[in-house]
Amino acid sequence: MGIKEQFRFVLCLLLFPTLLFAATPDVVLVTIDTLRADRVGCYGYAKAQTPTIDGLASQGVLFTNAVSHVPLTRPSHLTIFTGLFPFQHNVHDNVAAPLDPKIPTLAEILHQHGFATAAFVASFVVNAQSGLQRGFDTYADEFDPRKQPTQFALNLEKRGEEVYREFAAWQPAAKGKPYFAWIHLYDPHFPYEPPPPYSTRFANRPYDGEIAYTDEILSKIVKLLRPNTLLIVASDHGESLGEHGENAHSFFIYDSTLHVPLLMRWPGQLNAGSKITFQTRLVDLFPTILDLLNFPVPRNISGISLKPWLTRTGESEPKLLSYCETFTPWLHFGWSRLQGVRSSQWKYIEAPKPELYDLAKDSGESRNLYSRSATPVRDLRNWLQQSGALKAEAVPSTQELDPETLEKLASLGYAGVPSTAAALTGTLEDPKDKIGEYKIFNQTIREGIEAFQAQRYALAAEKFELLRSRNIPSFEVHYYLGRSYLQLHSYDKARTEIELALQKLPHFLPAYRDLSESWESQGNIKEAEKALLAGLTIAPNHPLLIQSLAWLYQTQKQFTKAEALLLAELQAHPDDLESRFRLGAIYRDTGRIDPAIAQFREIVMRTPEDPEAHNQLGMLYGASNRFQDSAREFEKAVQLAPQEKSYRSNLALVKGKTNDSLFRFRIIETKTRAAADVIFKKLQKGEGWEMLAQKYSIHPSARSGQPVLELSASEMNPSLAKVLSTLKTGEFSPPIASGNSFFLVRKE
Secondary structure: OOHHHHHHHHHHHOOOOOHOOOOOEEOOOEEEOOOHHHHHHHHOOOOOOOOHHHHHHOOOOOOOOOEEOOHHHHHHHHHHHHHHOOHOOOOOOOOOOOOOOOOOHHHHHHOOOOEEEEEOOOEEEHHHHHHOOOOEEEEOOOOOOOOOOOOOOOEEEOOOOOHHHHHHHHHHHHOOOOOOEEEEEEEOOOOOOOOOHHHHHOOOOOOHHHHHHHHHHHHHHHHHOOOOOEEEOOOOOOOOOOOHHOOOOOOOOHHHHHHOOOEEEEEOOOOOOOEEEOOOHHHHHHHHHHHOOOOOOOOOOOOOHHEEEEEEEEOOOOOOOOEEEEHHHHHHHOOEEEEEEEOOEEEEEEEEOOOOEOOOOOOOOOOOOOOOOOOHHHHHHHHHHHOOOOOOOOOOOOOOOHHHHHHHHHHHHOOOOOOOOOOOOOOOOOHHOHHHHHHHHHHHHHHHHHHHHOOHHHHHHHHHHHHOOOOOOOOOHHHHHHHHHHHHOOOOHHHHHHHHHHHOOOOHHHHHHHHHHHHHHOOOOOHHHHHHHHHHHOOOHHHHHHHHHHHHHHHOOHHHHHHHHHHHHHHOOOOHHHHHHHHHHHHHHHHHHHHHHHHHHHHHHHHOHHHHHHHHHHHHHHHHHHHHHHHHHHHHHHHHHOOOHHHHHHHHHHHHHOOOEEEEEEEEOOOOOOHHHHEEEEHHHOOOHHHHHHHHHHOOHHHOOOOEEEEEEEHOHHHHHHHHOOOOOEEEOOOEEEEEEEEEEEOO
């Protein structure tokens, strides 16, 4: 390129900077949770109502033999975003510690290359705690309890329509440069409850109804995309639907949960209507997307770029092996984990009773050929050993849980908490022999938690006792049985179960609070304190345990100890409003009204939608004879919670008092309107009230040692009372004419 051409090129970029991105497409990754390939029209399902997916397949490239690596949402998505198998990124479960920050993600790399990045996720199992949020400018993982598709699954998921609206609202902000958007649709996941009209149209096939609804949402998303968009549609895993005795997913690694739909569309770049029939893997998406964009692909990943087969013809088919696993039986129940490897023809599953299937002749994996086919067994097992997948590692680290998360997981069919007692030593039960127990456990634990949430504690205890009698080593059985007995006032039984739960999961901190409550309810304060301190040795300054211990001290009138705990907690966690609430209550109960008001004003400022905070602040204002302020807070509480009788009673009471309200105020009095106007303008400019009062006011309070007046409405000039009733604390009035004088007042 000559000097003149180089100059013209640079000038063009300066005048038209968007041309820098002209050849770079937007990248949109849509993952449809729990969608098995053989329930989609373009994969041969005659009953499917998936015109959008089928149309995209005809406009792009369809991968007919794509497979997942793990039938669980979080670890599967982490494989998509890292190009690593689960045994490499070390996230094996939906309940897990965040992804190692040293492992780069697709979003981080695209963000570094100048992409605007946003994710719109539909399930709490892929919330920001997972580590998937890294690299995204926007990560929409808030869940509105008023929009939940089921009564049980509060704060769990978003309908596809809500995810679509979030994407549609964000997309215009990405003008001027390419964007990467991950759109996660969760509707096909259990429980299957499609919205109308699909609930009626697919009354006997609700799973298909959820898929049809999701296809409609996908059509809305596609209509928003710019012409130069690389679109990838995939599923993270499938659904068993009763095959091999499994109703949903996570317990086995058969193709019903691993064979997934996958397609790519990039107009003008990928051949429309083409198919790739050899085995491809979700782990390959990460390098393929980067390679299609001509960005360097990180080394030391397991996936390979499929670009040669997407952009050229005549390439020989790669002989790809695909790793697969489920750790659910091991982590959650103490049974054996399952690990396998799949080729285009064979699948080998490492288990106490190993399995081998000829997929070419037995796609349903019903004939175990392990004892009759030594060569593929040897080759595939050698691959597992050499890859490092079979290495006996420690139990993967798990995230800190709370009862709400347990209930959410159970509502989705993920029963059993990862136990720190899990081990690979000794003989472990084969999951194939435990599927009956697993199904009973899943159903019964769900029924028990539903009963517990409905406050039917006797029925809940009955359900959990049934599971206990089956000797399934589950933390939840002991924990929820203990909590049920706690509500039934059977404190000794409650304590026995909670202690057993803590033996299985000693880091489950809420259980120490429940253990403490069982002792406190029997009047044993020393043991109640001991239980909370035991939890605090594991997690010092943990808010839940600090708050519980402070409350215990408060009930024993040990206010100094309670206050010291909460002050230290707030210093470590200044945004902890529950601790602030409890500290305000201590100030209130010890007669320190002004510090109490300060705490509750802070709470109201941070969470203006909390009716009880407004109610508490209203009571504190009332105790200070600030009835106008009190009425304002009670009115807000009633507005937020009109069904709460105590709020309405408080409002009525304080309104009765405001008929003869006690006002605290300062006053400036002058003889002329002109003087009053001059003072008012000076106040508006920020000059101090006290200085102006001493200089200009003829009212006796200006020169007294107590310039703040306290008078009831009946004791003062009606004009002043009327104005004061409209002012907020700290506000001052314009000049008020009364008799032969003019007044300015400031409410205190």
